[in-house]
Amino acid sequence: MRSFTPVERRARLGRRHFLTAESRAADIDEVVTKMVGLHATDPATPYLTLWARVPGFGRDHLHTALYDSRSVVKHLAMRRTLWMVRSCDLPTIQTVSSDRVAADERRRLIADAEKSAVAPDGAVWLDTACAAVLEHLRRHGPTSARELRAALPELAGSHDPAPGKNWGGTTPLAPRVLTVLGVRGDIVRGPNDGGWAVSRPRWTLREHWLDGGDAHVPADQGALDIVGRWLRTFGPATATDVKWWFGHTLTWARQTLRGLGAVEVDLHGGIGYVLPDDLDSEPEPEPWAALLPGLDVTTMGWFDRDWYLGEHRAEVFDRNGNGGPTAWWNGRIVGGWGQDGDGRVVVRLLEDVGRDGATALTRRADELSAWLNGARVSPRFPSPVMKA
Known part of the structure; x- marks a missing residue:
């Protein structure tokens, strides 16, 4: 063997x-093709993931791919995580992973709608709400979630997952309707009203945004x-x-x-x-050094991580298993990184990597500082080493 x-x-x-x-x-296509997809729950992650791998990569390159050529698209898929995948791979991703997630999301939403007395028949309510959203997008084009809630009474309703608990609270069901429509592939995230590190998508019909949206791939x-x-x-x-x-x-x-x-x-x-x-x-x-963002696809790439993570799990992953920004030396996670008060990237090492390793990581930090050019990145899931 x-x-x-x-x-x-x-x-x-x-x-x-x-x-x-x-x-x-x-280029972008080579990375996304060979890695299947890039984590996109944190909107800055795909940009920083590509900066680490594509020489000369600029933020405008990904903006063009996402919103002009539309060669890549953000989609809820594996492990109910938001990914950025090639548009041509979307039918395959849909069959392999998203359909499974969509069934779970629909079942939970129906149960919560009935539990909260939004409707006696949660399935009928959800189907009616979905139909209203699709008709609105067909008539009006890309629309934000806020605008859809204001325009469509069919989206009214809220749910408290833990009545009486301090971690509960009443939340609207409308975003979950959009989640169901998105994960089953009826709608996609179109134009973004926020900056590169902010997610404020306008939802649009998949068939209006992407070519070949109705293609089907056997499971x-x-x-x-x-x-x-x-x-x-x-x-x-x-x-x-x-x-x-x-x-x-x-x-x-x-x-x-x-x-x-x-x-x-x-x-x-x-x-x-x-x-x-x-x-x-x-x-x-x-020898090589890398600075990867929170939820980078390499950091999150395997369930069994000891061979590249060693004893640093508690410092670079939070309690829910989300990896923060990491510093790598020769294929191992050796620390994390963040930004100081002036926005400069600073590496914090968790072990001695020698003079060559420290010098290489400092050089990458300076290069990333220059690329960010004063922009601040706040990871959605900061790791303990980053907080420190």
Whole structure:
């Protein structure tokens, strides 16, 4: 059985995630294609993720891709997380992950509408509200959530998830109606009324925003396509990694790996998988440093993270498993980063990385400070090391 040491896995990570000097990506499309998607829950994350991987990347490049050429789009998918994916991959992502999330979101919303006495039949209420939103967008074009709530009485209603509890509180159901419509692929996030680090999307019909919006991909075919692409970039990986990343069951993960003909390999004592043509050894790259944003797709890339995270989990992940901004040296997380009062990027190390490592990370911090040019980034899920 082929064995992969942590050192070799970190070498693969550096090259395949476009983080070493010789493996930088040519453009946005190359990164999003090979990594399947980029985390976008925090609106600044895709921009910073691409800055770390594409030489010469500017904020206007992603703005053009999102809103002019529309080659990429934000969509709720794996693990009920907001992703930025290629528009041409949306039918596959929809089949593989989003349909599963959509069914869960619809079921919960119907139950909460009935529980809160918004309607005696939550399904009828939800279908009526969805139809009203679609008709409004068909007539008026891209519209903000606030404008939809003001225009459509069908969206009225609220729910308190924990009556009498200090962590509860009455919240409107209208945003959840838009979530259902979005995750099932009827509407998408169109023009953004906020800046690059602020999310204020106008919702629009998918068919009005994207070409080929009605394409359908069979579930089995879609799984083989998307998991195969993911495994080439993130492999070797365990079945649990696949299950977690795609938000599916372990049975589904194992069936898909079998369908790909994935080969079992030894991961420092455990069982992992790679594609059958991906067993060549990986030489160590030249030393490399990286500063990645909160929720970066590499930081969040595996369920089993000890081989690149070591003892720093409690410092760089919050209690809900959200990774904050991280500093990397030669394939390992060695600290975090934030901004000082003047907006300059500052690295805080959690271990001694030697003079070369410290110098390389300081250089990347200076480069990121120059790129931000005074703009401040406030991660939605700051890590303990960043708070400190």
